[in-house]
Amino acid sequence: MRIAVIDSGIHEGHPHVGRVAASVHMTANGLGSDPVDRLGHGTAVAAAIREKAPEADLFSVKVFDRRLSANIGAIVRALAWCREEQMDLINLSLGTGNPEHRALLMEAVAGNAIVISAADMLPGSLPGVVAVAADPSCPRGEFRLRGGIYFASPYPRPIPGVPESRNLQGISFAVANMTGLAARALTSSP
Numbered sequence: 782m783r784i785a786v787i788d789s790g791i792h793e794g795h796p797h798v799g800r801v802a803a804s805v806h807m808t809a810n811g812l813g814s815d816p817v818d819r820l821g822h823g824t825a826v827a828a829a830i831r832e833k834a835p836e837a838d839l840f841s842v843k844v845f846d847r848r849l850s851a852n853i854g855a856i857v858r859a860l861a862w863c864r865e866e867q868m869d870l871i872n873l874s875l876g877t878g879n880p881e882h883r884a885l886l887m888e889a890v891a892g893n894a895i896v897i898s899a900a901d902m903l904p905g906s907l908p909g910v911v912a913v914a915a916d917p918s919c920p921r922g923e924f925r926l927r928g929g930i931y932f933a934s935p936y937p938r939p940i941p942g943v944p945e946s947r948n949l950q951g952i953s954f955a956v957a958n959m960t961g962l963a964a965r966a967l968t969s970s971p
Contacts, residue, residue, distance in 0.1 A: 825949050870894055871895065898910055915954075916955070935951050
C-alpha cells in the first residue's frame with residue numbers, strides 16, 4: 782500500500798511514524814529541495830495513518846513550509862507527482878474554499894489514486910474524492926458513512942501525558958484517520 786501525505790513533510794524516524802519511503806518538496810514553480818517538516822503537522826497526520834496501517838509505505842509530499850498555506854500550483858504538482866508515482870491513497874488534510882481552483886483540482890484528481898480530503902472544501906467536495914467530516918463522538922478506529930460523507934474522529938494518536946483536549950485536533954486528523962482506515966480495509970480485502 783503506497784500512501785502519499787500531501788502536507789508539511791514528515792519527520793522520518795519519529796517514534797509514531799518510523800520509515801518514510803520517499804520525500805519530495807513541491808513549490809509553485811516546481812520541485813523544491815527542502816523536505817523537512819518544520820510545522821509538525823504532516824508528521825502528526827502521518828502518525829495517525831501509520832497507527833492504522835503500520836505496513837504501508839508512506840510518501841511525504843511537502844507543500845507547506847513555515848505556515849499551513851500553500852500555492853494551488855504546488856498542490857496540483859503534488860497531485861501530478863502522486864499520479865506519476867502510482868500512489869494507492871492520497872491524504873489531503875488540506876483544502877481550498879476558492880471556487881476558482883475547482884477546474885484545476887478537478888483535472889488534478891482525475892485518473893489519480895483514491896484521494897481523501899475534507900468534505901466541505903476543494904478537492905473534498907469534488908465527485909470521486911472520498912469526502913471526510915469530523916465527528917468527535919466517533920471512535921478513532923472506526924468511521925461512519927452518512928449521506929455520502931465519511932465521518933471520522935478528529936483526534937490523532939494520543940500523546941502520553943497530554944490530555945486529549947490539549948492535543949492537536951480537527952478535520953486534518955479526521956481525514957488522516959479515514960486514510961488509515963481505508964488503507965487497512967484495502968489491504969485486508971481478498
